[in-house]
Amino acid sequence: MSNPTLGEHHPANLRAEVDSLIARGAFDLASRRLAELWRRDPASGTASFVTSRLDELQNKTRHKLALTKFKVAILRSFTVEPIVPLLRAEAFACGIDLEVHVGDFNTYVQDLLDGQSSLYHFAPNAAVLAVRTDQAAPELWRDFADLASEAAQKTAERVVRGYEQWIGAFRKYSQAALIIHSLERPSTPSLGILDSQTETGQSGLIWQINLELRRIAARFHGVYTLDYDALVARHGSEHWHDERKWLTARLPIAAGYLLQMAHEWMRFIVPLSGRTAKVLVVDLDNTLWGGVIGEDGMAGIKIGPEYPGAAYQALHRALLDLSRKGILLAVCSKNNLDDAMEALEKHPGMLVRAKNFAAMRINWTDKAQNLRAIAGELNVGIDSLAFLDDNPSEREQVRAALPEVTVIDLPKNPLEYAAAVRNCAAFERLALSDEDQQRTEMYAVQKQRAGAEQTFQSKEDFFRFLKQEAELEPVSDLTLARVAQLTQKTNQFNLTTRRYTETQIADMAKKPDWHIFLIKVRDRFGDHGLVGVAITHDVGEQCEVDTFLLSCRVVGRTVETALLAHLAESAAQRGRKRLEGWFLPTKKNAPARDFYEQQGFELQATSCEGSLWALDLKSSTLHCPDWIKLKVATETTVGGKN
């Protein structure tokens, strides 16, 4: 049946392929092709095909597809039946097996108030109350001119009380979510422009009802409003409505916009069913900016307040809005790291910066592999990722390799990029916690470092890229508390795990044979502050390391070597011959176990407590790595000791 002249992705051929895959028993692949068909041709006819094959896959073959089950009831005052296949097909493409119950025409009041109604027997996960203004408030819609202003106000109040009562009943009988269509305002009010000159005109009163609906919804758990006016406005009232279908079939929405109604419902159903994306992974060239940074350079890429760069800035704003909702941003780009980082950090037109990304993979590895790594780094499932890339072949590669990733089909025109992101149901949230809003920041600084690490051929390249600056200084009155705290709290990279109070630290600092060193670290991603402490004690020819600890935020980036090298140098300057130190194992300090050995120390002794290591200061080659810019401060003031 397949027609080779049409190409394998042509809808006609995809239909034939789906049927032959089902016949062959290749159900998972059939399901993927079915989703692809829907993406390529999301129309009413396709929806019928998709839902019939979906039913076939699930019922006849009893095959378990990896779909989330969800039941939605639609209570309505207009014909919604033709929307149902579109809704189910759209849900299927989002990984949801949607069962839909449609209430009888205009029986929504009985359905809601009667605990034994078919609505409650259906036991939905969510119910949609899709009632038009002409049904909910007929006096305000049709006969407004006949109403005295007081009567109009009373009508509005009555409408609100009605909704309040229905919502209350629904909450009594069901724990499901409830999505309420707000009431549409007339596009041509009965008094023309006069209507918008008063608060209590036809439009104003319906507006007030809608505001009240929001207030009522907010009082109940799991009750939400769908802004129907905004939906219609987005598509244009003239296009949206089909008066003839309304009069003949009670279907008010034009054929071309039924899909948009389904899509709007999906914006609620996706977050309610938990099929949301937690991370958006974006490409750089021709996605985050126009042009190719490696070829066009800083001056050539398009990103800024004017056209055409403005299209990309609009996308940046959409991305920042996602961050505010707790959705993490990440980069996956085939690029030279330095070029890309320069643009991300220094280009004046950039609104999203390197710090906004919780993970980065800027390299020449294939994107599916990078996405896996990003999911691993951020500790989320692959199915929590969404992927934004202008290149259709990258998108296809990701879809084929990682079908669970939400791949966003970017339109060809960059001016439409922002809307494509904003309209993606996987980013919808029904509520925000404080944690959601802080999450990006939390990840951004910390995880970027790990992300950058993956993009280098060697560790040394990475260390150079980091541009670490370390500052060594003796303890002072200002840092006493932080030093004591670090000795008390640091468990992992802590060689002796000796806990000290602020007073003990102050006492040590006053003794001439004791030395306390602090290390502060900064790198290109930000300031880590005071992250390490070392305490040494001179005894005869030895200098003994009493305490050596480093916050795990910076461990593994050779800061520890810099600190140790400084201890050795300082001891040698004071005329000591050997630097000695114990490693005392605890349940948690395994990361520090091999440290002395790696730094060229010799094992001196082992006991039941631990192992003693020593470095001959004359023959030592220990030095601060050349990629760390080290600054040593000497002045100190603890209790007057210098």
Add this chain to the structure above:
Amino acid sequence: MTASTFEQVRSVASDIFGVPAGKITAESSPETIENWDSMQHLNLVLAIEEKFGMQLAPEDIEQMKSVGAIVALVEKLQSAAR
């Protein structure tokens, strides 16, 4: 009746009625296709409107009594729009 309009109408009808495209002819009608009831007729009308970017009047819809009649109607409206 051009082949391409017929093909497009046939493919929509095949999806909506769940009948293989090869079994649909210009003569196919509610009498020959089991699923062609009033609700599926509305779905067919909507799918045709969507596919060809047109809005059909109730008078037009009344004429849609066979696949051939639908093709003729679509072509008439298309040439009127030109």
